[in-house]
Amino acid sequence: MYDTIIIGGGPGGYLAAERLGHQKKKVLLVESVHLGGTCLNVGCIPTKTLLNSAKHYVHAKEAGKFGVNVKDLSFDWEKIQSWKTKVVETLRSGVSQQMKRFKVDVREGRAEILSTLSGTKAGTVRVHLNTGLVEEHEYSTLLISTGSLPVLPPIPGARDNPLVVDSTGLLSIASVPKRLAVIGGGVIGVEFAGLFSALGSEVTVIEMMDEIIPFMDKEQAPLFRKALKGVNFKLGCKVEKIEGAAVHYTTKSGSAEKTESDLVLMAVGRRPVLTGWGAEAAGVGLTNKGVTVDDRMRTNIPGIWAAGDVTGRSLLAHSAYRMAEVAVADILHKLDGEDALQNTMRYDAVPWAVYGMTEAAGVGITEQAADSAGIHILKASVPMSFSGRFIAENTLQGIGSLKVIADAASRRILGIHAVGAYSSEFIWGGAALIEQEFRIEDVKQLIVPHPTVCELIRDAVWEL
Numbered sequence: 228m229y230d231t232i233i234i235g236g237g238p239g240g241y242l243a244a245e246r247l248g249h250q251k252k253k254v255l256l257v258e259s260v261h262l263g264g265t266c267l268n269v270g271c272i273p274t275k276t277l278l279n280s281a282k283h284y285v286h287a288k289e290a291g292k293f294g295v296n297v298k299d300l301s302f303d304w305e306k307i308q309s310w311k312t313k314v315v316e317t318l319r320s321g322v323s324q325q326m327k328r329f330k331v332d333v334r335e336g337r338a339e340i341l342s343t344l345s346g347t348k349a350g351t352v353r354v355h356l357n358t359g360l361v362e363e364h365e366y367s368t369l370l371i372s373t374g375s376l377p378v379l380p381p382i383p384g385a386r387d388n389p390l391v392v393d394s395t396g397l398l399s400i401a402s403v404p405k406r407l408a409v410i411g412g413g414v415i416g417v418e419f420a421g422l423f424s425a426l427g428s429e430v431t432v433i434e435m436m437d438e439i440i441p442f443m444d445k446e447q448a449p450l451f452r453k454a455l456k457g458v459n460f461k462l463g464c465k466v467e468k469i470e471g472a473a474v475h476y477t478t479k480s481g482s483a484e485k486t487e488s489d490l491v492l493m494a495v496g497r498r499p500v501l502t503g504w505g506a507e508a509a510g511v512g513l514t515n516k517g518v519t520v521d522d523r524m525r526t527n528i529p530g531i532w533a534a535g536d537v538t539g540r541s542l543l544a545h546s547a548y549r550m551a552e553v554a555v556a557d558i559l560h561k562l563d564g565e566d567a568l569q570n571t572m573r574y575d576a577v578p579w580a581v582y583g584m585t586e587a588a589g590v591g592i593t594e595q596a597a598d599s600a601g602i603h604i605l606k607a608s609v610p611m612s613f614s615g616r617f618i619a620e621n622t623l624q625g626i627g628s629l630k631v632i633a634d635a636a637s638r639r640i641l642g643i644h645a646v647g648a649y650s651s652e653f654i655w656g657g658a659a660l661i662e663q664e665f666r667i668e669d670v671k672q673l674i675v676p677h678p679t680v681c682e683l684i685r686d687a688v689w690e691l
């Protein structure tokens with residue numbers, strides 16, 4: 228019998244397996260496709276690998292400005308793809324090594340719950356192995372981490388159209404399209420828009436809302452759009468139908484327009500995987516947003532936890548990691564009676580980042596969120612050009628800013644939002660300030676290396 232069976236081998240699942248293995252628990256991890264899940268195989272890692280190749284290309288194109296001459300510049304999409312595959316395979320094998328290191332049993336196949344705990348009786352899981360064989364295993368505790376899949380909205384012409392792809396399809400196209408239409412101005416749509424625009428595609432992003440990236444500070448989103456030079460944004464536009472690769476939409480003022488393209492990326496969001504693992508038979512509480520969990524990642528069924536995208540709470544790899552750790556703490560509490568009750572999931576200091584030739588990142592509340600919650604704030608923004616390093620290094624990214632929001636009464640830091648290079652690398656510092664409830668005066672006493680872009684956090688705090 229296993230102490231814990233984990234369904235899904237993405238960031239939520241494999242991190243939980245590592246942590247439990249580290250505590251010498253007997254763990255079975257079942258993954259139906261590839262260890263590493265969406266993030267490693269068709270999400271975070273391949274996108275950032277492709278973006279890095281695009282960055283090399285753009286930097287080489289602009290090298291003359293820095294006194295470096297580059298002749299006969301071109302890129303080789305096939306080689307870029309091979310490098311991406313190599314990176315993914317290296318990291319996937321790293322996850323596999325970690326499973327061996329922590330003595331986690333791994334099965335390739337689809338797992339479903341057969342029965343739940345009943346009195347002293349263990350629960351059971353059936354595994355439909357990819358080889359065609361079927362196994363059954365008993366568990367004391369179970370973690371669901373089945374992740375999410377792209378949404379295909381019922382837009383006429385979208386289904387069964389070879390010219391319409393989702394993010395997974397776009398990652399392995401044979402050549403760079405001359406024209407790309409992106410439906411959806413969220414993080415995934417915008418990252419791909421930046422990637423293909425940098426590689427020379429004519430890119431149009433069509434977004435139904437009035438602004439891209441809905442959770443971004445409204446002062447900074449236009450700046451980020453401006454930094455995405457070359458991408459054509461159609462905001463407040465509702466897509467009506469797709470014919471071939473032509474996207475027809477209605478503009479805000481009601482006029483009918485279309486964008487001709489060679490390929491369409493459908494990037495309107497992701498939905499949790501709620502089927503195929505026996506949720507209904509087990510009676511696990513669900514809404515259409517995901518598995519319902521409490522702040523310790525417990526589902527309504529004793530002995531069953533859920534972590535990651537499947538909960539629909541925060542669809543990010545690092546959120547999946549943290550949810551997995553919180554679930555593991557509670558699982559250990561159940562298995563060993565340890566005092567793990569203090570470990571709860573908080574969502575107020577989860578940082579996010581958008582990658583590309585320029586970056587954007589944020590954590591905590593935006594000015595708009597503070598306004599609608601009636602919180603009286605202090606705010607200050609500083610341009611990225613205040614940073615010596617930003618000026619010295621930046622080519623494309625000539626624009627950007629960093630904004631800090633603090634509570635006027637307690638003077639605690641509530642939000643940090645940045646557009647510009649390295650934002651994704653330093654935003655965790657902002658998360659730490661918020662998580663640890665730092666006040667303006669506390670931040671002023673911190674020493675930050677110079678010259679860096681993250682110095683701007685201190686600069687903005689002094690402006691408060």
Ligand SMILES: Cc1cc2nc3c(=O)[nH]c(=O)nc-3n(C[C@H](O)[C@H](O)[C@H](O)COP(=O)(O)OP(=O)(O)OC[C@H]3O[C@@H](n4cnc5c(N)ncnc54)[C@H](O)[C@@H]3O)c2cc1C
Binds near residue numbers: 236258264265
């Ligand atoms: C293009 C793209 C770019 C992204 N970039 C970023 C980024 O830069 N940063 C970031 O934080 N997030 C990013 N994300 C989101 C990130 O990938 C997810 O938040 C993360 O993968 C969630 O981890 P998870 O473990 O919950 O689920 P997943 O990674 O989706 O893993 C779930 C796994 O469960 C398996 N599974 C499902 N059902 C079963 C079953 N019944 N039996 C066995 N196995 C099953 C699936 O095959 C899958 O491998 C990106 C996503 C995409 C699509």
